[in-house]
Amino acid sequence: MLSYWNNYPTIQKKLQTVCLQIEEQLTVRNKEIQNTLIEFSQAGGKYLRPALFLLFAELAPHSKKDEKQLIQIAASIELLHMATLIHDDIIDDSPVRRGNISVQAHYGKDIAVYTGDLLFTEFFDLIIKAMNGSKFLEINAQAMKRLLLGELDQMHTRYKKNETIEDYLQSINGKTAELFWLACVEGAHFGGTDHATEKLAGQIGHDIGIAFQVNDDILDYTADSNQLNKPILEDLSQGVYTLPLLFAKQEAPEAFRPYLEKKETISYEDAKQVAELVIIYQGVEKAKQFALEYTKRALSTIEQLPDSQGKQTIYQLTKEMLHRTY
């Protein structure tokens, strides 16, 4: 889905190179799995995270840059993202990913476990090649750790009656915002910006990540499955209670209790009832407001970045990306 970048030809061209770098990295003896991974890397993904990385790397246009290194790091970020998606699909029993059949549905969960592991390795292999000796190696390992802790937090709060908004934020902080944070801060660093800009980049990445995930969670309550390429009310049925539900439940806990008490046995009809309640009790509205605040904060931090072509593009992209149609 690099067509998403039709209005950003410079970044689109770079992302094509990132795509080739990923393809080159994915050489596996088993050609069937190799082809699946390459298809997966090319189908449907917008490459948002590597794009942010590359845009932040452009903030200091006069710094000397190692273009090969930048492409390798951009590719590593997408590989890490792909690895987590493959393992997420095992957990969620997802039949579909990026409009195609998911690895777990196609090859079974067993192969999906090792395939995800393999991508984690490719991620490390690539960053080690790109930046051996840099303090950012350690930062990458720690970011990946926080990402997995976020996933584990989410597992831990499944079907939890008294899950708080704080629990939710802690989980999405790790599982989503962390990788956006990494992409932006790493871009600024390897693009040769100063330390202050690097810090701003991190804040922007974090806020974009939170807004992005909240928007995604809203879609579970509002989009139809056709539009999203994924089954709707999936999170809810699997006991993942996201922000719209948590806001609505604060308003009328008694209305939700009988449904949520059913836990794993909740039917699709019940889930649809819950979704209606979420809308009635302003859960979606409040979550949209919440995401909007993070978006606004990101935009205002972007304004503080040093003036450059890159800054304008980041601003425009953030607006487009986060003002989604629900």
Added chain:
Amino acid sequence: MLSYWNNYPTIQKKLQTVCLQIEEQLTVRNKEIQNTLIEFSQAGGKYLRPALFLLFAELAPHSKKDEKQLIQIAASIELLHMATLIHDDIIDDSPVRRGNISVQAHYGKDIAVYTGDLLFTEFFDLIIKAMNGSKFLEINAQAMKRLLLGELDQMHTRYKKNETIEDYLQSINGKTAELFWLACVEGAHFGGTDHATEKLAGQIGHDIGIAFQVNDDILDYTADSNQLNKPILEDLSQGVYTLPLLFAKQEAPEAFRPYLEKKETISYEDAKQVAELVIIYQGVEKAKQFALEYTKRALSTIEQLPDSQGKQTIYQLTKEMLHRTY
């Protein structure tokens, strides 16, 4: 099971420090998972791979060493091993690991996926801390990649009628010998030996790994489940055809055909029949011979190592470890 090392007090003491290093590394918000991982790291494992690493690091007694670094690397090797075990148990549906309930049986496959991922991250985190800037970072990433390719090879040849001994060797090369290779070569390197010794160390590790895995595969046909803490004929039932079966099948393909054609539907009674055939057609005997040759080759390479206390210990340990009771 550090009692395995009662006759090697020096190495036992170091392994206790490795154990503490692992415990320190495993700090997770979810205390239940943290405790499970710590218990897992302490229960039953012999720490063979870190022990080999530490022994090879002693081959150059007069070289300057960074003891803290050596402990970190030794711990990283065990963490990588633990991560693969947790994911293997998902694939094998194993209820038991190291005499305890497996992570997947205790917490479900979902948590086991992320828990294994977390250990992969801890592995990388630790080696990056221990050796940022070293060429061995890249070697580690590549070793992990070959390890996963070995696992994928094994998945790929499941229930494959015409699996060859070459297929089998390729798979165990990756999934087992690779980590033994890494432990030995890395030990020699960070212990400060010369390049020639490093190379010998790698050959020894590889040969020990092959012999070790073949021995393990023989146990699937000979040990009782009590002795091994794992269900017997597990590999066979899951379509993993190991060396004893492959040797026996060469001898009498027709005898095995009706059983193997049943694939996933093979019963436990059938599997017991196959095990008897494997013994009748000398499969176990030939596999023992095969393992013995690798053991002998390892021992004769060990003799070429520079004289030192470490060399004697490696020789003695290799003999003990590989002359198992079947």
